[in-house]
Amino acid sequence: MRGENAVLGAAGLAAFLALGEAAPRLGLVEEAYFPPTSRIAEALVDELSDDAFWSALGDTLTGWALGLAIAVGAGIVAGVVLSVVPHLREATASTIEFLRPIPSVALIPLAVLLYGTELRSVLLLVVYASFWQVLIQVLYGVQDVDPVAEETARSYGLGPWARVRHVLWPTALPYVMTGVRLAAAVALILAVTAELVIGAPGLGSRIAVAQTSQAVPEMYALIVVAGLLGLLINVGARTVERRALAWHQSVRGEVAV
Amino acid sequence: MRHLLLRLGYALALPAVLVAVWWLASDDSTDVYRPPLRTILETFPDVWTGDRLRSDVLPSVLRLTGGYALAAVAGIAVGTVIGSHRRVRAVCEPVLEFLRAVPPPVLVPVIMLFAGIGDTMKIVVIATGCVWPVLLNTVEGVRAVDPVMAETARSYGITGVARLRHLVLRSASPQIFAGLRQALSVGIILMVISEMFAASNGLGFTIVQFQRGFAIPDMWTGILVLGLLGFFLSVLFQLLERRVLGWYHGRRASTRRSP
Amino acid sequence: MLDVRGLRKVYEGSGRRVEAVRDLTFTVGAGELVCLVGPSGCGKTTLLRCMGGLLTPTGGEVLLEGRKVTGPPPGTAFVFQEYGRSLFPWMRVAENVELPLKQKGLGKARRRELVTDALESVGLADAAGAYPWQLSGGMQQRVAIARALAYEPRVLLMDEPFAAVDAQTRADLEDLVRGLWRERGMTILFVTHDIDEAVYLGERVIVLSGSPTVVREQLTVDLPAERDQLHTRVAPRFAELRTHVYEQIQAAKRGIAPQDTPETQDALAKADAPPKRDALVKADVPGDPDVRTDPPPSR
Numbered sequence: 060m061r062g063e064n065a066v067l068g069a070a071g072l073a074a075f076l077a078l079g080e081a082a083p084r085l086g087l088v089e090e091a092y093f094p095p096t097s098r099i100a101e102a103l104v105d106e107l108s109d110d111a112f113w114s115a116l117g118d119t120l121t122g123w124a125l126g127l128a129i130a131v132g133a134g135i136v137a138g139v140v141l142s143v144v145p146h147l148r149e150a151t152a153s154t155i156e157f158l159r160p161i162p163s164v165a166l167i168p169l170a171v172l173l174y175g176t177e178l179r180s181v182l183l184l185v186v187y188a189s190f191w192q193v194l195i196q197v198l199y200g201v202q203d204v205d206p207v208a209e210e211t212a213r214s215y216g217l218g219p220w221a222r223v224r225h226v227l228w229p230t231a232l233p234y235v236m237t238g239v240r241l242a243a244a245v246a247l248i249l250a251v252t253a254e255l256v257i258g259a260p261g262l263g264s265r266i267a268v269a270q271t272s273q274a275v276p277e278m279y280a281l282i283v284v285a286g287l288l289g290l291l292i293n294v295g296a297r298t299v300e301r302r303a304l305a306w307h308q309s310v311r312g313e314v315a316v
Numbered sequence: 317m318r319h320l321l322l323r324l325g326y327a328l329a330l331p332a333v334l335v336a337v338w339w340l341a342s343d344d345s346t347d348v349y350r351p352p353l354r355t356i357l358e359t360f361p362d363v364w365t366g367d368r369l370r371s372d373v374l375p376s377v378l379r380l381t382g383g384y385a386l387a388a389v390a391g392i393a394v395g396t397v398i399g400s401h402r403r404v405r406a407v408c409e410p411v412l413e414f415l416r417a418v419p420p421p422v423l424v425p426v427i428m429l430f431a432g433i434g435d436t437m438k439i440v441v442i443a444t445g446c447v448w449p450v451l452l453n454t455v456e457g458v459r460a461v462d463p464v465m466a467e468t469a470r471s472y473g474i475t476g477v478a479r480l481r482h483l484v485l486r487s488a489s490p491q492i493f494a495g496l497r498q499a500l501s502v503g504i505i506l507m508v509i510s511e512m513f514a515a516s517n518g519l520g521f522t523i524v525q526f527q528r529g530f531a532i533p534d535m536w537t538g539i540l541v542l543g544l545l546g547f548f549l550s551v552l553f554q555l556l557e558r559r560v561l562g563w564y565h566g567r568r569a570s571t572r573r574s575p
Numbered sequence: 576m577l578d579v580r581g582l583r584k585v586y587e588g589s590g591r592r593v594e595a596v597r598d599l600t601f602t603v604g605a606g607e608l609v610c611l612v613g614p615s616g617c618g619k620t621t622l623l624r625c626m627g628g629l630l631t632p633t634g635g636e637v638l639l640e641g642r643k644v645t646g647p648p649p650g651t652a653f654v655f656q657e658y659g660r661s662l663f664p665w666m667r668v669a670e671n672v673e674l675p676l677k678q679k680g681l682g683k684a685r686r687r688e689l690v691t692d693a694l695e696s697v698g699l700a701d702a703a704g705a706y707p708w709q710l711s712g713g714m715q716q717r718v719a720i721a722r723a724l725a726y727e728p729r730v731l732l733m734d735e736p737f738a739a740v741d742a743q744t745r746a747d748l749e750d751l752v753r754g755l756w757r758e759r760g761m762t763i764l765f766v767t768h769d770i771d772e773a774v775y776l777g778e779r780v781i782v783l784s785g786s787p788t789v790v791r792e793q794l795t796v797d798l799p800a801e802r803d804q805l806h807t808r809v810a811p812r813f814a815e816l817r818t819h820v821y822e823q824i825q826a827a828k829r830g831i832a833p834q835d836t837p838e839t840q841d842a843l844a845k846a847d848a849p850p851k852r853d854a855l856v857k858a859d860v861p862g863d864p865d866v867r868t869d870p871p872p873s874r
Contacts, residue, residue, distance in 0.1 A: 063406070064406040064409075067403060067406035067407045068406055068407065068409050068410040069410070070407060071406070071407035071408055071409070071410060071411055072410045072411055074407075075411045089430065091429075092429045092430040093430075146326075149326040150326050150329060150330050151330055152326070152327070153326070153327040153328070153330065153331060154330045154331055154334065156547075157331065157547055159550075160501070160546040160547050160549070160550035161542070161543035161546045161547065162501065162504040162505055162508060162542060162543075162546045163505075164504070164505050164508040164509055164520075164542075165508070165523075165538075165539045165542035165543055165546070166539070167508075167509075167512065167523075167524075168523050168524060168526070168527035168535050168538070168539070169349075169535075169539060171527060172349050172527060172532070172535075173349060244417075247419055248419040248420065248421065248502075248505070251419040251421055251422060252419070252421040252505065252509060255421050255422065255424070255425075255509070256421075256509050256512055256513070263421070263422070266422055266425060267425065269425075270425035270428070270429075275429065278425060278426065279426070281422075282418060282422050282426065285418055285419055285422050286414050286415070286417050286418035286419075287414075287417075288417075289416075289417030289418060289419055290413060290414055290417035292417070293413070293416075293417055462660050464655055464657045464660035464661050465660055465661065465663065467624075467629050467653075467655070467661075468653070468655060468661045468662075470629060470647055471627055471628070471629060471647045471651070471652070471653040472647075472652070472653075472674070472675035472678065472722075472726065473647060473649065473675065473678050473679070474674065474675065474678050478674075478677075478678055482663065482666075482674060483663070486663065486665045487663075487665075489665070563664050563665040563666075563706055563708075564664070564665070566706060566708065566709070567664050567706070567708040570708050570709065571708070
């Protein structure tokens with residue numbers, strides 16, 4: 060069955076690429092807007108041999124990784140502190156509920172004014188957007204701690220720090236991993252957005268340049284690269300999540316399906 | 317009554333403290349980029365008049381609604397078809413995984429190519445960005461229909477449209493809503509940046525205009541309005557979700573109490 | 576009413592062939608309450624799903640009132656073991672009961688009448704507005720039974736319906752099913768792995784062999800029609816019958832070793848065709864003229 064799925068999937072991909080080649084060639088869509096697959100592939104090869112492309116890719120990855128790391132660290136620390144300190148969770152609930160849905164793109168003009176096209180602009184957007192993903196998952200995870208396990212730990216005289224390490228953290232870990240996975244995807248979206256709109260160096264700004272100079276196949280090639288990057292991040296995050304939690308029931312259940 | 321007061325206290329205390337801190341800390345600010353909160357709030361009613369709401373906020377919201385609704389309908393419809401057929405799913409999966417992974421904002425320059433810079437472009441951008449989370453979550457949800465429920469439906473002759481309405485879509489609804497929630501935040505992002513790119517009105521356009529014209533307090537009010545819009549839409553979404561998924565949350569809570 | 580003729584079901588998938596049901600032949604008369612009992616994993620559920628039109632048999636056929644079953648037949652209702660997964664959690668109790676009736680195209684007034692009546696019959700008139708997950712396991716299974724009743728089936732197929740409820744609830748539900756059967760006169764086929772339950776409930780018990788399944792014995796339960804948990808279960812006749820069925824099932828378990836390859840199983844099956852089965856029956860109940868064993872069905 061797995062082999063069959065792989066064959067069907069490959070066939071689907073081939074059909075998609077063939078459609079992309081045939082539709083503009085047959086005049087079904089305007090070739091100027093939808094270049095055929097082969098033209099995009101050519102442009103992609105050109106890009107790959109261009110140093111500027113690689114440095115743009117590096118810039119995007121730097122913004123993504125740095126922003127994600129800050130957001131994950133801050134999210135975990137904030138989440139654990141909010142849950143461990145009594146009353147803090149209740150007191151912050153309304154504020155979190157208000158701040159979380161604020162679209163991070165609202166901060167674009169502020170980022171432009173404060174940091175211009177520097178990396179810090181990208182980081183501001185990336186961190187703001189992905190922080191909430193992690194924080195919310197940590198809070199869910201801590202809420203899921205089995206009260207019996209918590210009571211047991213207390214009755215054996217475990218201190219607050221030991222309880223965090225041995226009871227709270229293992230329970231919350233699967234949620235944290237989910238949060239990291241979601242945050243990784245969101246961080247890429249915001250990194251590219253910041254580059255595209257603000258003009259910070261990276262794949263996004265390269266796409267913007269390709270657009271203004273009417274280099275349509277190059278633009279598509281860059282979008283393909285962005286898509287592959289996203290795909291890599293998604294698959295990677297899922298693999299890490301599964302590896303790290305091979306022992307956990309939720310993951311075992313998922314694998315069995 | 318005391319309980320209610322306590323909850324109200326918890327809900328309002330921290331926001332009040334934060335606003336007070338902002339107010340005091342910024343009160344004698346001379347930094348052009350960080351105007352005093354007092355100034356921002358004084359500017360607010362001058363900027364966001366009824367006319368402004370009609371000429372800038374309304375078009376933005378309408379574009380978002382149009383694109384989002386389009387994405388929801390298309391995503392649920394296509395996702396149901398793909399999710400119900402194992403082979404179709406196997407064929408589409410790699411392509412869908414790729415399309416979903418493309419960061420939606422890069423769609424803006426592409427769609428501008430053929431849809432121009434009008435409302436159509438913005439609606440198409442929002443729809444193409446929002447459709448993937450809805451579609452993929454629907455596929456997952458439809459695929460995971462409980463086999464016992466499916467057999468129950470079959471044995472009682474619940475087939476065709478009734479099966480779709482009473483079994484498949486209802487049972488997939490928690491996943492569909494998870495997709496819709498993700499899509500909502502993507503939609504707001506796309507609404508704002510498509511207007512920042514090319515527009516003659518709308519929230520994103522106006523805020524960038526303020527920033528370029530160095531009308532800093534006005535820009536801050538714009539950020540506040542965007543924040544309020546995001547908050548308002550999320551509250552609306554939660555109300556809808558609570559209505560539609562009441563059974564789901566109730567069931568989860570009841571299994572949690574007695575495992 | 577219900578004819579099962581030479582039923583055979585082989586599951587094939589990922590290079591493995593599993594013969595769940597080999598060759599089953601039996602009949603259930605109109606208005607009978609028959610219990611199917613057999614060792615666990617003997618293909619009881621497969622058999623019932625074939626009869627309910629949920630599975631297509633590999634060989635043989637199921638006839639309902641003379642017509643071959645190819646899909647879920649309209650006059651049949653199914654009660655599943657997994658009550659928690661068979662009721663729709665997004666519908667209230669009354670809606671769950673009503674949905675199949677809507678699908679049948681009944682008018683609103685008639686639907687309401689049937690729903691109220693069915694819920695009253697299972698003692699859940701008060702729970703109409705609750706969600707299934709707000710009820711206990713036993714009550715959920717009552718709702719599933721009410722749904723089946725409201726459907727007004729001529730045949731009710733029950734697949735280990737009480738396997739997942741606690742012992743006391745189970746006794747109540749057994750009495751409920753027997754009461755409903757006597758009251759409404761429908762045909763009930765009740766699958767269980769619990770011997771006591773089979774003997775207590777059934778007018779007739781069909782004992783199945785281990786996998787691959789054949790009919791091992793058919794036994795008429797000659798207990799009085801009026802049964803109750805307190806007296807019936809301690810009656811000497813009840814004890815005799817359950818001992819007999821128990822021995823049959825133990826023999827069934829020993830009969831075919833599960834590790835055997837299909838080829839040797841085939842050879843075994845040929846070797847213990849009907850004569851041997853008769854011999855076993857006789858050997859198990861020496862000098863007990865009271866146990867009437869039906870003759871093995873003709874092929």
